[in-house]
Amino acid sequence: MAPLEIPMKQVVAIVKPYLAERILESLRRAPLEAVVVREVKGMGKQKSYLDQYADSEYSLAFLPKVEITLWVDDARAEEVVRKVVEVARTGRMGDGKIMILPANPVEMPV
Known part of the structure; x- marks a missing residue:
């Protein structure tokens, strides 16, 4: 199978959960080929330094995040x-x- 001749990018955004809906709404009219949304957990530079997250105590090493994967021209x-x-x-x-x-992108065989 050969790739299709469509130059595309995959944009992966890892964001705070309460912002996911707002992000998706802002992209509603964007020219997207496809979108995948997942709930994930992660840790960046803040590691255990972040005592509060979204106005509540958090003791886990990994914080809840949302991964939004977009395929776009x-x-x-x-x-x-x-x-x-x-x-x-x-x-x-x-x-x-x-x-x-x-x-x-690769075309799926019929």
Whole structure:
């Protein structure tokens, strides 16, 4: 199977759970090929330094996050990332991460 000749990017955003719905709403009209949303747990630079998360005590090493994976046309990837950052950035530790990866879609055989 050969990859399709569609230049695409895979944008993976790991964000705070309470921001996921707002991010998805901001992308409602964006030209996305596909979207996957998962509940995940993670730890970044904050490690155990973050005593509070979303106004409640948290003692676990891993904090709840939401992973939003988006597949988007190459030319629109930066625009989509800007929209995610606008909504997800709070300026506090633990805001999350965004990764942009090349995507090579393959047509499924019939």
